[in-house]
Amino acid sequence: MTVIEDTPLAKKLGAFVALSTSDLSLLSGLHRRRKALVAGRDLVHQGQSDQIAYILAAGWVCSYKILPDGSRQIVDFQIPGDFLGLRSALLHTSDRSIESVTDIEVSEVLVRDLLNVFAQNLRLATAVLWAASRDEAMVVEHLVNIGRRSAVERMAHFLLELGSRLTLVGMGDKSGYTCPLTQYHLADALGLTAVHVNRVLRQLRENGLLTFRNGVVTFDNYQGLATLVDFDPTYLDQTGPLLK
Amino acid sequence: MTVIEDTPLAKKLGAFVALSTSDLSLLSGLHRRRKALVAGRDLVHQGQSDQIAYILAAGWVCSYKILPDGSRQIVDFQIPGDFLGLRSALLHTSDRSIESVTDIEVSEVLVRDLLNVFAQNLRLATAVLWAASRDEAMVVEHLVNIGRRSAVERMAHFLLELGSRLTLVGMGDKSGYTCPLTQYHLADALGLTAVHVNRVLRQLRENGLLTFRNGVVTFDNYQGLATLVDFDPTYLDQTGPLLK
């Protein structure tokens, strides 16, 4: 049996609030109904909405919107420990589609079960809300990124942010991380062309800032990158001011 | 005494769920502590967070982030009936600044009072959550707008969306609305230059689509605009599927 504390969700929430053993076992109660899915499948389709949310246990996922001309904008990527479709399940509205980027494993969560957990345990409810709020803050940061930064800065900021998130769940550190995204994914997320993404990555590599090759992001000069885009990971590393 | 049903907040929430007289009086209970502010003042500053949220009663406000190079990205505008700083008050984190665009009137709302209302009245709690969720959906729509549309399309989409929101609170219709935003505001919201905003507005005007002059937006061809950007106001006009 897996050690409860080691699920990505527990790690992430644990970074927000201290979790007791009983908190952890309540959380693990949500991890029944495991499901596996191959890469490139839609989990939720734009407009559809049902009573189920998911916790991503393994693999990467993206949420996106398609425009009438066929282009798409990726709103966010989700990594292990993230909820999928939480708001759409709670509020019966889905404004975007969700697709698996890699093969994934998810745990189905019934809204009813989740609300029960919240009712039993304020600490967990807060932690989950906190995480949801962080996700929203990331969308805002993403908006600023696309609206006001050059292509090189966008890329740097994006890869730094991803690094911080992965570090939180033990899948990366300041030296880099494994990343399954293609240059097309990056393009759709950053509002660029895949061709230009390639040139931007080359530029970052040639300036000794970072290398993204063979599915691995390597920060060659973390501090330099952070300075370049004024990266402030504070909005991700909350030190749980609400509950201790 | 003002008729309760006529506050912009009541109008907006009323479009989500049917509100009874007792719901309305509970709502109006939140409208004590009226405050007035002149244009161009900060209500909440990036990073600060306190226990107070606001309901905007009159005037326009914008929430934005400033980048280290001095440029700014406006994340959203708020119009009468919108909450200001709701999430930051609930979760003790503010990721953006809020500034008055015009002279405004707000009602201060203590988190405690708001939570009391929620506890007493599920219908209102749902309506408010719904409104908050709509605001989030608008940020996502905004992201898509900036990431994947041309300058002309961005402008058209933005002004259409604003029109829908204003219509909901009785401040506009399909023919147009009064709009206090300067071309600098539009530029900061759409990730453009003020100079280019001007050219884009001219282009829209010369194509007979819309006219924005002397603080008035006039839709010269509403259907043409909606088609141009595939505008779908569905995500704003919810017909309250949750509570009737």
Place this chain on the structure above:
DNA sequence: CGGTATTTTGAATGCTATCAAATAGCGTGG
């Protein structure tokens, strides 16, 4: 009526897209 903020227009530059094509990587089947 002067002063400031906003809008408008012009010319030149530059960043990113588009179009086109070559190279490299990877899984599959012979």
Place this chain on the structure above:
DNA sequence: CCACGCTATTTGATAGCATTCAAAATACCG
């Protein structure tokens, strides 16, 4: 194990949209 086909990456040349710099015209305010 190699050939094949597909997807992803890389590079070059050209076009275009939006920015930048500059300045004039107009609106707004006390």
